[in-house]
Amino acid sequence: MTLDTVLQVALSGLLMGLIYALVAAGLSLIFGLMDIVNFAHGELLMLAMYATVLLNAATGLDPLLQLPVVAVGMFVLGVLIYRCLIGRALGVQFNRGMVQIFVTFGLAIFIRGAAQLAFGGDFRSVNVSWLGNKTVHFGGVYVPLPQLAASLVCLVAFAALLGISRTEFGRALEATREDRDAVALIGIDRDRIFALGWGLGAAAVGIAGTMLATFYYVSPTVGANFALIAYVTVALGGFGSMTGALVAGVLIGEVEAVTAQVLEPSLKQVGMFAIYLVVLMVRPRGLFGKI
């Protein structure tokens, strides 16, 4: 293996890993806030990708210009999901853990069915894009521009999420995470914070979805695979930890790229799953999880 190959593998792992990290950040945010694993996370990603593809076809605008629209749309969807379903699931008296798992799971099946009904089962992709199919190369290392742009946008969105956590709202989020009952005593509306948390989480996955759509095909089932990687990333990084999501996302991306290179591409996920299981043996709450 030449140095170029090594660099190429490392770089493509890094680019993909940053996208994984943003998808996982949305999941981790929601989990950290209210102890819910959103099993419809992959379907939110799929919806964002469809929104991008359809807007692109209708307006002819570059996906980069659609980012704000999709992000706001996903934010609203996230808030709606909380208001209509998750808020109720939190109020359940019995079997709360299972109700939460299976409510989001039923939602995932519902969204997948709705997408199949509305868009059919065909693969679709973005037609108009400034960056489409262009590559730059440094020495012998080729970098596809859509992937590069996607990972940079994801990095910026990630920084924005971290920035939000330093604002007044971010501190309210953190306080609600620490003790959801005590915050009511100091005048924080828990329900509102939870709803905004869902909005932010959905917006994060929305941004990742828009950028992913610039170089990845869309179908009603595209979410499942990315969701699985997101769960692994969040569990590896530690549920609720943003830093953990970033580190674990990049780690997963790298392991996937290396496994695909060393073993067969069809086994590329075995490597990341194995790393995840090994880490969990040593640190059951993930790399950055609170013990």
Added chain:
Amino acid sequence: MMTNSILRRRRNELVAGVLVLIILAVLPLPIRDVYTQNLIILTILYAGLSQAWNILGGYCGQISLGHGLYFGIGAYVSTMLFVSAGIPPTIGMFAAGIVGAVAALLVGWPCFRLSGHYYAIATVVVGEIGYLLFLNWDFVGAATGLYVPFHGENWAALQFRTSKLPFHYVVLAFAALTWIVAWVIEGSRWGYSWRAVRDDVTAARSLAVRVFPSKMAAAAISGFFTAIGGAIYAQYVGYIDPDSVLASSFSVLIALPAVLGGVGTLWGPLVGAIVLIPTSELTRSYMGGAGGIDLMIYGGLIVVIALARPTGLVSLLGIRKQVGGANAAPT
């Protein structure tokens, strides 16, 4: 006396169990329609599988989303034994069960150190690893899968072409067996320990309940019966590949009837299966053509039941909670 009322309730449940068994045994006799027969067989099979899941997920509170692995292992072990060694599935299914139990122990050894969502996610991942390995494993047919050769009508190989009736009784025996096991566990010392582990690990430990061995025992029994269910399924459909027996969707299909019917209850898996399996099969048959409506109905039903009846559909029937345990949530 407290004990007397518990004993009486357990005896009543056993009587109810026998009555249901008789009803289910007579049920297919007047039915000539193959589609309906198939529907009933699948419903009873899922009731049994879900009861097997319930032993670990319901009574011991470990929400496994990787039971598809044991189901697939069971299907593959009995089929491989039949195809390459000629061992009939009536014997092979017990080998499958033992391999399934060992697999559940191997998965449990590392995973039971994890709690709550960490455990659930880990089981998803382990199931997915199993799927990927079988998909690339040439010895078991890789992505092409395995055909079960037909050796003529016989009970030893559980092969029946002219009628579905024998299979009805095979799956009924399987479901009844899992029910009896759950019934025995409910009243046993193990059952009480497991429910203590589910409801409050710390309190259980303080009462000298050995938490890890309890989880391992529940996992082994659960894996054993799930694998037997997989072996029966393989004989029923006659063809298996990783997508049809190891896909992660199976893990959820196995858990759902118990969860929506009433987790940690004797009747939950059967009630849940009676609602879910015909719904999913009928909507797929009659509305699958429109693409997606079937999934929307199925998904919507799951959401509505989970929110409206968090303790499960059995609570509608006025069946009381299981012996001696609160229905508190494991989180």
